[in-house]
Amino acid sequence: MVQILTKEDFVKVPWKNGRGVTLELIRISKTSEEEFDFRLSIAKVDQNGSFSVYNGHERILVLLDGDGFKLKGLNSVITLDKVLDYYSFRGEESIDCELLGSACVDFNVITNRNFARSEIEIERNANRIWKALNFTLFIYLINTQELIIVNENEIFYRENLLPTPAILVRLYLGK
Numbered sequence: 001m002v003q004i005l006t007k008e009d010f011v012k013v014p015w016k017n018g019r020g021v022t023l024e025l026i027r028i029s030k031t032s033e034e035e036f037d038f039r040l041s042i043a044k045v046d047q048n049g050s051f052s053v054y055n056g057h058e059r060i061l062v063l064l065d066g067d068g069f070k071l072k073g074l075n076s077v078i079t080l081d082k083v084l085d086y087y088s089f090r091g092e093e094s095i096d097c098e099l100l101g102s103a104c105v106d107f108n109v110i111t112n113r114n115f116a117r118s119e120i121e122i123e124r125n126a127n128r129i130w131k132a133l134n135f136t137l138f139i140y141l142i143n144t145q146e147l148i149i150v151n152e153n154e155i156f157y158r159e160n161l162l163p164t165p166a167i168l169v170r171l172y173l174g175k
Contacts, residue, residue, distance in 0.1 A: 002156045003149040010147075013041075016052035020044065022108070025140065025147045030115060037115035038171060039108070040138060040147065045069065046103035054091030060109040060120050062086040062167055064142065067101030084122045084165060107140065109169055117172045126166035131155045138169040 011024045020043060028038040042064065051071075061080070063069075068081030073095050078087050081100055089095060091110065111118040130137055130150055137150040143164040150156045 001151065002154060005147040005149070007145050010042075015043070016054070017050065019047070019049055026138065026149070028115075035112075036110070037112040038118070039110045040140065040169060041108045041110075042105060043108060044103055044105050045097060045099065048098050049096070051095040051097060053094065054110055056113055057091030058088065058111050058113060058118070059091050060086055060088045060118070060169075062107040062109075062120070062122070064105040064107050066104030067099070069100055069104055070098040072096045072098065084124070084167075086120065086122070107167055111171070116174065119170050119172075121168040121170075123166045123168060125163045126161060128159070128161045129155065129157045130168070132170075135170040135172045138171065140167045140169070142166060 005025065012021050013024045014021055022041040022043040025040040025042065027036045029036045063080040063083055063085050065083065068079065068085070071078045071080065071087060073089065073093050080087060109118055109120060126139070126141060130139060132150040132152050132154055134152060136152055139148040139150065141148070141164050143162070148156060
């Protein structure tokens with residue numbers, strides 16, 4: 001069954017490093033209540049500093065709003081300065097974030113490697129029909145701030161969808 005979550009369903013949670021708050025869109029915890037196996041969230045980054053470390057997890061970060069930031073890892077420096085630019089990295093990696101100007105808002109995908117594998121696709125003008133084949137599909141409609149969850153082997157059709165950018169996250173269970 002397809003689910004549609006809205007702003008009223010999302011939960012504010014403090015960052016693991018204590019330096020901010022994230023808006024949790026969805027959280028799946030199969031191994032323990034304290035830790036999560038999969039999470040989608042949105043965070044405002046308003047200061048330079050280190051990202052939280054998530055051992056055993058893969059991360060994908062998408063710039064939603066703002067001037068962008070420079071991400072400095074052990075062997076790389078990545079600049080995200082255009083809305084919907086994204087970067088994937090290992091949760092164990094120490095990442096320092098340097099704002100390029102004012103505060104930014106980012107979309108985060110964090111997945112436990114032993115639980116599943118996730119990938120994203122950016123749609124600048126979202127379709128009205130989506131099909132989840134051998135994965136669960138999470139569709140975040142940026143303009144309406146809705147999260148649509150399409151379960152494996154389901155199809156979802158949305159009538160009267162105005163052009164909106166969307167982030168599609170495919171979650172493949174069992175890696």
